[in-house]
Amino acid sequence: MDQANSVVELRQYAQHWKDHHKSIAFIPTMGNLHAGHLSLIEKGQSLCDRTICSIFVNPMQFGANEDFNHYPRTLDQDIKHLEAIGCDLVYLPTASELYPQGLEHITQIAVTDLTDNYEGEHRPGHFTGVATIVLKLFNIVKPDVSVFGKKDFQQYRVIQKMVDDLNLDVEIIGSETTRETSGLATSSRNQYLSEQQKIQATLIYQTLQDSAQQIQQGERDYKKLEQQAITSLDRAGFNTDYFCVCSSDTLQPATADDRKLVILVTAGLGNTRLLDNIEVDLW
16 A cells, blocks of 8 residues: 655655546545445445545544544554555645644635534534545545545535535545444444443434334424434433434425435433434435
8 A cells, every 4th residue: 555645745646547547536534444434445446446545633623622632543553454455545644734824824615504503513613624624635636536424424415515516526425324233333432432332322323213214104293203312312321412304415404395314313422422314215
């Protein structure tokens, strides 16, 4: 696996591949890689000739109460994982290169409409940080395809909208959520759960499945469904931030006329905030 540490190095690799008519899939990450990340790279490998994975803990997407300095950094292990699945190139930029004048002077990308609620409400400024760094990386890498996990469904839609709105020449592919055998969505945050909490956390996906089943069976009182789910999770020991039935296109609260839905949930368990969703197609 090749490694690039600067914009110049990365562009040399990418241009060489393009000169030889090789398509490029790009997967941006913050490292601490797990099976979910690796599945995104494997998806990219199935779609393109070459795959690039970036590892960069982006300070711009951390809020005031989120500890950037304690985000898990496992670079040596990450590189071993990438080599094992045959990733072609890992890109390891530094903050000083991507933000040479500091965060306070960087041009910011604010994606409208999709960022007001849910994670955008609970983590102000988060999606501006995500959109800005992803656009920078797209401009550096110039990939044909970029793969994002649907576990972070709102993030996936935000990036999709940014690409559409700004006419970027990259295809955004959503990859289905990777789950543990218990149904728990694979996440870096799972490492902070005790074994008992991991068992308890499976209730999130079970609740999503139960709500989806009720919708498929004809339930259209989404507010009632949401409240039932929140009450159930909170009684089981969670601190539920939101449980919302939404249009998967607009992420606005679903109406009885909507046919493509996504149920978004984020719930705290102990000191760990867990995020998941399930799509419901009523066509």
